[in-house]
Amino acid sequence: MTTARETPRPAPAGAAPHVAPAAGGPAPAPEADGVPLLGNIVEFRKDILDVMHRGWQEHGGLVRYRLGPVVVHGVSSSELAGEVLTDSATYGKLGPDNPLRLILGEGLLTSDDHESWMRNRRMMQPIYAKQALAGMYRAMADSTADQLAHMERVYAPGAEVDVHGEMMRVTLDIVSRCMFSTDVSRTRDSLSPEAVDVAVNFAFDRLQNPFSPPTGWPTPRNRRFRRVMDGLDSMMYGIIEERRAAGPPEGGAKDLLDMLLAARDADTGEGMTDRELRDEIITTFAAGHETTAVTLTWAFYLLSRNRQVLRRAQEEVDRELGDALPTAADLARMPYLLQIFEEALRLYPSAPIVPRLTLKDTVLGGHRVPAGSRVLVNLFNIHRDERHWDDPERFDPDRFAAARKKGRHRFAYLPFGAGPHLCIGKHFALMEAHLLLAALIRRYEFRHVPSHRVVNHATITLRPKYGMEMTLHERRPSRARRPLGEDPAAD
Ligand code: HEM
Known part of the structure; x- marks a missing residue:
């Protein structure tokens, strides 16, 4: 093909x-x-x-x-x-004129100051380590269950679905719940997919065109961007202030924000400032949801064009999964699904x-x-x-x-880069994608609509230029809301 x-x-x-x-x-x-x-x-x-x-x-x-x-x-x-x-x-990394810094400040992805990058990377590395992420599994599984329930509610059998839109919805929700323990992206407009889109497109345009008008000029585009960023900043600083006031949670950290607040520099014992926290939170949202969403979108497209691969994936899922959502132990028995995601990332690296x-x-x-x-x-x-x-x-x-x-x-x-800046969220992304592929393939078959034109288009991520319309066909009834068979965090 x-x-x-x-x-x-x-x-x-x-x-x-x-x-x-x-x-x-x-x-x-x-x-x-x-x-x-x-x-x-x-x-x-x-x-x-x-x-x-x-x-x-x-x-x-x-x-x-x-x-x-x-x-x-x-x-x-x-x-x-x-x-x-x-x-x-x-x-x-690109210098202070990197337009992405207008959104991400000096978070890990955009910081060009090696010393402060190194300090924050060391503080954050343990949070994203493979073993530490087991604690995030339940939030990911809850979000997956809600996504299945949402799709069941909204789409009749055979209905057309904007697959990219749905994948963005669920990955933004996952990163929200892992960061804040709540689905902030659903309840606050400042973190809606639309707001995120305005900000990212604005920065990308400036990255490619050194002749863009200065950000201080009152053009409609600049003003829209400023509004989105003001909303985002006041929400972030509000949440940070609330958490600091509440103090460390009893029984240990419950989400990524708790862990970021507790992280300490090994040499000085100091934690992050509010500004650093804001930058790292927004970086995690920006780097950590669309990259996974768009690869899942391409994976479903590739599966719909390669029936043999799809059949093997369905067989693996049907053989290994009961009626409940997969646990982390179930995922380990489904290596072919992960290979599908890895191959989708080869053909469509989401940060190309x-x-x-x-x-x-x-x-x-x-x-x-x-x-x-x-x-x-x-x-x-x-x-x-x-x-x-x-x-x-x-x-x-x-x-x-x-x-x-x-x-x-x-x-x-x-696909995750290499060297000292290797993606810190690699294991997070692989776990999340594996879970979503298993849950969605078990329940649905996505079929490409032949009249829908599929062309890739690189912005910061590699998106389908005209979206990804596919029809949705039910394979097995949903039991996703049943409790997980075992506690995955215990794996
Ligand atoms: C399929 C999903 C993903 C892909 C393909 C991907 C890809 C990448 C790549 C290529 C880099 C290297 C950038 C560079 O060297 O300048 C990177 C860095 C980064 N990624 Fe990811 N990423 C993914 C998911 C995630 C997730 C889920 C998170 C967070 C939860 C995340 C957070 C980051 C951060 C913070 C950096 C900067 C690391 C540093 O410079 O120290 N990414 N990612």
């Missing part, structure tokens, strides 16, 4: 060709064609993945682009990606481009890369490299069977 990109692509080039240093040192990377002054701005805005795919085919694993005055290096080889992502002394800024002059793939260049590590291309993946456009979850994973290049598969 082909993926949502409608035409299959010819075999791509691999790593950047080695270029012998010229008399004056290494040559710059090959430059993609662009128009005078604007360079590649317009085509980046239209379809960044398409431009970078062409650049990769024409020039190899390292290509230079221009966004007006800004120089950008596209990286599409796993070897060079490994160098960039593991060397944070040379390749840092990982950006960096060169902190000093350097040489990458034999080419000179000056300090101050943006470097975009393109996971969409890397995951299609024929040197590491047979028939890369084919959806084949068996690629992630234990035996076939052995010996694969260390940086051939990077």
Whole structure:
């Protein structure tokens, strides 16, 4: 099959060709064609993945682009990606002009101050460790049960469903409950999916267009963004204040916010300030819901186009699950479902481009890369490299069977990044996605509506440009509201 990109692509080039240093040192990377002054701005805005795919085919694993005055290096080889992502002394996060900071402040994802990033990462690492997340399972399962009940209530058999909308709804609810113990996203408009969308689109537009009007100008778009952010900030600071006033909960932390409030710097014994807490909470919401939602959406699309894979998934679920929602122990007996999610993340990495800024002059793939260049590590291309993946456009979850994973290049598969900034929420996302896939596949079959056009579109995440309309067919009646058979936290 082909993926949502409608035409299959010819075999791509691999790593950047080695270029012998010229008399004056290494040559710059090959430059993609662009128009005078604007360079590649317009085509980046239209379809960044398409431009970078062409650049990769024409020039190899390292290509230079221009966004007006800004120089950008596209990286599409796993070897060079490994160098960039593991060397944070040379390749840092984007600087203070990173538009995402307008939303996320200096949370882990956007902080460019290595010291304070390191301090907060150390404090937060144990909270997101695999063992610690068992305590989040019940919140995830409750939210999954509510989602099934909602779908049963709202959709008649065979009805058309906006699958992406439904996945966004449930993942936002999960992150809300794990963070605050309540489904804040349902009760407060400031954290509705619509509000989150306004903020994220605003920042992404500015990321691609250095000529955007200053944020202080009273344009309608700037004013809408400000309103959304003011609402979000006052809600966050309100919740933090309430929790601080209530003091530490009896019987230990009940949610992520309790854990963030209790986290202490190992050297100084200090906790986070309100501002730091606000930034980390919003970062968790932003980084931790759409990424999972959109991959689930692509997974259901891929399953509907690959009946054999779907049948195997259904057999696994039917064999291993009774009538109740899966426990963590049930999930461990359903490895094929997880492989489906991993393969969906290969074809549609939900954070398709990982950006960096060169902190000093350097040489990458034999080419000179000056300090101050943006470097975009393109996971969409890397995951299609024929040197590491047979028939890369084919959806084949068996690629992630234990035996076939052995010996694969260390940086051939990077959906969660690599190196010191490796996604802190990786285990959270995998547990949540595994649970949702099991519960939804057991209960429903999603079928792609043939007239609905599916095209991928990279904003910050890799979304289906026209949404994902599918019809919903009931497989087994819902018993999701029955209590869990055993306490998953005890696994
Ligand atoms: C399928 C789901 C997810 C994908 C594909 C994903 C992908 C990524 C990637 C590629 C990075 C590296 C960014 C970089 O190097 O600059 C990252 C970082 C991060 N992710 Fe995720 N993520 C997912 C889910 C989550 C979840 C559920 C959370 C939180 C609950 C989360 C929180 C973060 C944070 C805070 C960072 C910044 C880490 C740092 O720089 O120290 N992510 N993620």
